[in-house]
Amino acid sequence: xxxxxxxxxxxxxxxxxxxxxxxxxxxxxxxxxxxxxxxxxxxxxxxxxxxxxxxxxxxxxxxxxxxxxxxxxxxxxxxxxxxxxxxxxxxxxxxxxxxxxxxxxxxxxxxxxxxxxxxxxxxxxxxxxxxxxxxxxxxxxxxxxxxxxxxxxxxxxxxxxxxxxxxxxxxxxxxxxxxxxxxxxxxxxxxxxxxxxxxxxxxxxxxxxxxxxxxxxxxxxxxxxxxxxxxxxxxxxxxxxxxxxxxxxxxxxxxxxxxxxxxxxxxxxxxxxxxxxxxxxxxxxxxxxxxxxxxxxxxxxxxxxxxxxxxxxxxxxxxxxxxxxxxxxxxxxxxxxxxxxxxxxxxxxxxxxxxxxxxxxxxxxxxxxxxxxxxxxxxxx
Numbered sequence: 001x002x003x004x005x006x007x008x009x010x011x012x013x014x015x016x017x018x019x020x021x022x023x024x025x026x027x028x029x030x031x032x033x034x035x036x037x038x039x040x041x042x043x044x045x046x047x048x049x050x051x052x053x054x055x056x057x058x059x060x061x062x063x064x065x066x067x068x069x070x071x072x073x074x075x076x077x078x079x080x081x082x083x084x085x086x087x088x089x090x091x092x093x094x095x096x097x098x099x100x101x102x103x104x105x106x107x108x109x110x111x112x113x114x115x116x117x118x119x120x121x122x123x124x125x126x127x128x129x130x131x132x133x134x135x136x137x138x139x140x141x142x143x144x145x146x147x148x149x150x151x152x153x154x155x156x157x158x159x160x161x162x163x164x165x166x167x168x169x170x171x172x173x174x175x176x177x178x179x180x181x182x183x184x185x186x187x188x189x190x191x192x193x194x195x196x197x198x199x200x201x202x203x204x205x206x207x208x209x210x211x212x213x214x215x216x217x218x219x220x221x222x223x224x225x226x227x228x229x230x231x232x233x234x235x236x237x238x239x240x241x242x243x244x245x246x247x248x249x250x251x252x253x254x255x256x257x258x259x260x261x262x263x264x265x266x267x268x269x270x271x272x273x274x275x276x277x278x279x280x281x282x283x284x285x286x287x288x289x290x291x292x293x294x295x296x297x298x299x300x301x302x303x304x305x306x307x308x309x310x311x312x313x314x315x316x317x318x319x320x321x322x323x324x325x326x327x328x329x330x331x332x333x334x335x336x337x338x339x340x341x342x343x344x345x346x347x348x349x350x351x352x353x354x355x356x357x358x359x360x361x362x363x364x365x366x367x368x369x370x371x372x373x374x375x376x377x378x379x380x381x
Contacts, residue, residue, distance in 0.1 A: 004047025006060070012043050014374040019045050022367050027212050029359035030058040032265035033371055036273030036352040037379075044266060050207040050358065061193050063264045064207035064358050065246050067337030068159070070196055070261035072268075072344075074166050074178050075114060075294070075316025075335075076275055076285065080185065083290045086173050089114065089315060093165070096172045100165075103146045113165050114316035115298030117155045119147030120165070122228045129244045132231060133254040135177065138164045148304070155299035155313070159228040163196075163258025166316070179255040190274055190282060193267035196260060198252040206262060207358040208247050209240050209339065224305065229259075240360075259338070265354045272334060272345030273352025284347075291347050295319055295333050318344075326369060328376055342368040349379055 003023045008016040015035065022028050030048035034041065050058045081087035087096070089111045094101025100108075105120070112118040123141045131137035142165055148156075158165070167178035174181050179196030187194060198206065229235075235256075240247045252262055270279055276291065278284040286294070299313040310323035317333035318325055325336055327344050328351065334344025339360025345352045353375060355368040 004045050006045035006047075007043075008045065009042040012037075012375070012378045014378050015043050015371055016045060018370045018374040019047075022370065023047060026361065026365075026367055027359055028357065028367070029210055030062070030064075030207055031355070031357040031359075031367070032058065032060075032062065033355045034265040034269035034353070035375060036269055036277070036279065038350045039273060039277040039279050041266070041269075043375075046265070048358075050205075052208065052210050058207060058358075059205075061264045061266065062205065062207050063193055063195075063198070063202060063262050063267070064341075064356050065209060065252060065337075066261050066263050066268065066341040066343075066356055067246075067339065068259045069263065069268060069335050069337040069341050069343050070257055070259055071162055072317060072335035073182055073194060073196060073261055073271065074163050074170070074257050076271065077170055077178060077182050077185065078110065078114065078166055078316060079286055079290050079294055081170065081173055082293075083287060087169065089293075093169060096169050099143045100168075102143065105145070105147060105151070108147070108151045110166060110169060111298070111315055112152050113158065113162060115155060115313055116158045116162070116303075117152050117299060118158065118165070119149045119151045119154075120145050120161050121148065121156045121158045122161065122224060123231070127231065129235070129250075132235075132256070133250070135164075135255065139168050142168070154304045156224075156304040157228065158258070160231050160256065160258040163256065163260075167255070167257040177255050178257045186271065186274070186285065190270060190280060192263075192270050192274075194261060194263035194271060196257050197255040198249075198262040200249075200253065202262070203249050203252065206252070209358050209360055211240060212359055212361045261337075263354075263356065265356045268343035268354035268356065269352040271352070272343055272354070276345040276347035276352065277350045279352075286347075288347065291331065291333070295331060326372060328372070328379070336368075340365045340367055342372075351375070351379070 032046035035043035125141040312319040320327040331348040332346040336342045343354035
């Protein structure tokens with residue numbers, strides 16, 4: 001008996017076969033995969049349950065928290081503004097946000113932030129959940145922050161600060177916070193089911209996250225990686241059902257632009273397809289020159305903490321990283337999210353891809369990687 005619904009065009013049956021095997025070979029609970037090719041949807045598959053407690057089934061458009069896939073949404077917005085001539089990625093952030101340019105941050109550019117090279121991966125200031133939800137206290141915290149290293153000379157993952165910092169630049173230019181700007185400029189016109197700040201009307205139908213048994217935990221609360229991920233303990237992690245955990249409606253409803261997106265597979269795949277080919281009769285969002293700028297490698301190898309995860313970073317996007325997140329090639333760009341979420345686009349192949357799941361296994365787990373390998377084979381790669 002089939003454990004999934006949906007369809008795959010002729011030539012893409014291998015993706016459907018792998019999707020089915022993922023339910024047999026992994027502790028999959030509910031998942032979905034969508035592929036666009038040439039601006040047309042060629043794969044749309046979904047299966048399992050959205051809520052383990054009630055047994056509610058996943059549906060075609062079920063949205064799920066996708067964590068740092070939010071960075072891809074924010075980065076598309078930044079590159080759109082750059083393409084329009086409203087944002088110079090290589091100008092100091094302080095050109096758009098004067099109060100930022102203090103305490104050693106004067107020379108930090110948006111490009112440094114997009115490449116995780118700005119030296120401000122975490123804030124010294126300890127903020128409450130309510131302050132983070134209010135936006136302005138985080139911005140004041142960033143303004144008062146001193147870089148941990150000389151900006152531009154090293155890199156380390158800017159988990160949450162990434163989204164607030166680039167998001168405030170977007171707000172200064174457009175008058176809208178990044179989640180609101182995305183919906184106004186991209187999400188609403190294209191009908192994409194992707195949000196930074198989930199609307200109240202969408203809460204009941206969302207998928208609820210569940211941790212896989214044996215999923216690696218975080219280091220102690222004082223470790224920099226834990227501070228980055230939890231914003232100094234204000235956000236529960238893992239603790240999905242704890243106050244301020246990732247199933248909390250209050251958390252999902254606020255703008256957390258570094259790691260707080262909620263989306264369906266078709267919403268994320270549609271975003272990347274729109275970026276590289278256009279969809280639904282709309283012209284492509286990012287022209288070839290903009291994509292070329294986005295996929296130029298800025299950061300890889302050992303980061304400031306001394307770890308090499310195998311990731312390669314461009315301007316705001318994860319690039320094709322064979323030992324971390326394989327994609328299709330040198331024109332591929334996207335982002336992954338905690339627990340296994342993954343989405344990317346590639347204008348050489350004309351593809352937008354997304355896989356989302358509500359059973360969290362881990363960064364780099366094989367479920368999405370196997371689907372991408374099947375997609376590559378379908379495309380003749």
